Amino acid sequence: MSWARSCPRVEAEQQDGQRGMSELIDYETPSPNWNERQLPVSMVVLHYTGMQSAEEALERLCDEESQVSAHYLIEENGKVHRLVREDRRAWHAGKSFWRGITDINSASVGIELVNPGHEFGYRPFPDAQMEALVPLLAGIVQRWDVPRANIVGHSDIAPARKEDPGELFDWELLASHRLALRTPRVRMPSPFENDGAFFLALERYGYDISDQAAAMRAFQRRWRPHIIDGRVDGECSAILFALLLDRDEGRTR
Secondary structure, X not given: OOOOOOEOHHHHHXXXXXXXXXXXXXXXXXXXXXXEOOXXXXXEEEEEOOOOOHHHHHHHHOOXXXXXXXXXXXXXXXXXXXXXXOOEEEOOOOOOOEOOEOOHHHHEXXXXXXXXXXXXXXXXXXXXXXXXXXXXXXXXXXHHOOXXXXXXXXXXXXXXXXXXXXXXXXXXXXXXXXXXXXXXXXXXXXXXXXXXXXXXXHHHHOOOOOOHHHHHXXXXXXXXXOOOOOOOOHHXXXXXXXXXXXXXXXXXX
């Protein structure tokens, strides 16, 4: 390993008292970029690193001057780094919003997935990386009782600024493990009278709609990734209606 702060799995086992957690952590790679939480954990935010290598991403996340961090980073080969303890507030969300919460860093655990992102050659997330994410995420969800509707992407909480983890991320794999909501399968006309009604419903679901086109693209990237055009259409409207119905009927835990 080339990162001075990294140390092998045995150190994670020595420092982690949580049963079953230690075998999921390959490296302790502590970041100085954290402070105390002001809110209880109720969310998990998934990111891609958007950098050309894992080394570059770790250097930035552990650089005090960068003022950014996350709780975990997962390499493409499935190796997991813990950067910040879960009981601490990592700095991964930036200016963001979800369901009335604006201090997302205080309310969330952040996981970075190594991927070059849209700027440097966006590509699918390898099986090894996703296979490492599933048990890590399952443990976080269990420890903090995070509802599936609050497992979100960075683009969901910051639609005008972010695109990650992007349209190639396998949300359906997480849904199959009850670690995210499954995309509703719908065949119906738009239940909303006009675009204004749609955006009011989108805001009610949780999105920041101050930039409506960006909010629409974020919604599509998460729920209808094969077409991302920022336009309201019948399919997206029916998906949103189904999501709201499931939430109102308590089917999003």
